[in-house]
Amino acid sequence: xxxxxxxxxxxxxxxxxxxxxxxxxxxxxxxxxxxxxxxxxxxxxxxxxxxxxxxxxxxxxxxxxxxxxxxxxxxxxxxxxxxxxxxxxxxxxxxxxxxxxxxxxxxxxxxxxxxxxxxxxxxxxxxxxxxxxxxxxxxxxxxxxxxxxxxxxxxxxxxxxxxxxxx
Numbered sequence: 322x323x324x325x326x327x328x329x330x331x332x333x334x335x336x337x338x339x340x341x342x343x344x345x346x347x348x349x350x351x352x353x354x355x356x357x358x359x360x361x362x363x364x365x366x367x368x369x370x371x372x373x374x375x376x377x378x379x380x381x382x383x384x385x386x387x388x389x390x391x392x393x394x395x396x397x398x399x400x401x402x403x404x405x406x407x408x409x410x411x412x413x414x415x416x417x418x419x420x421x422x423x424x425x426x427x428x429x430x431x432x433x434x435x436x437x438x439x440x441x442x443x444x445x446x447x448x449x450x451x452x453x454x455x456x457x458x459x460x461x462x463x464x465x466x467x468x469x470x471x472x473x474x475x476x477x478x479x480x481x482x483x484x485x486x487x488x
Contacts, residue, residue: 358381370482372470378393385466388467396458399458401453405428405451406473413444415461416458418438419456420438422454422455423436423451423452425449
C-alpha cells in the first residue's frame with residue numbers, strides 16, 4: 322500500500338513536470354517528403370516579374386519566395402540577357418541545356434565564362450554578375466530562400482513595381 326502511494330505521488334509530481342518540459346521544447350517541423358518529377362511532367366510558366374520577359378520558370382522543390390531550400394529551373398531563349406545584379410543568398414547553378422554565359426563583375430562585358438550543358442557554378446551571395454544565353458538554355462538554380470535579385474542599375478529591373486530592387 323505504501324509503495325502504491327509513493328508511485329501515485331511520484332506520477333502526480335513527474336507527469337506535470339514532464340508535460341511542462343515538453344511544452345518548452347520547440348516543435349519539430351514535419352519531415353520533408355520526397356519529390357520526384359519527370360521532365361515530361363514539368364509545367365513551365367512565365368518567370369517572376371523581376372526577371373526580364375521572355376524566360377519561363379518552374380519550381381521543382383520548396384518555395385523560392387520563403388525561407389528554406391528551393392530548386393527551380395529557368396528556360397530562356399537564345400540571346401536572352403539578365404543585366405548585372407546580385408542575390409542576398411548563395412546560389413548553385415547547373416546548366417542542363419544550351420550555354421549560359423556568366424559575366425562576373427559589374428558589366429555585361431566583364432570576365433565572361435561560358436558554361437555548357439552539364440556545367441556547375443557556385444555563386445556566393447552578394448557577388449555581382451550578369452548572364453546571357455547561347456541557344457535555348459535551361460538552368461537549374463538551387464539555394465536557400467528567399468530568392469531575390471538586386472540589379473546594379475535599378476532601371477534594369479523589368480518589374481514596374483519592384484519590391485526587391487535596391488543597391
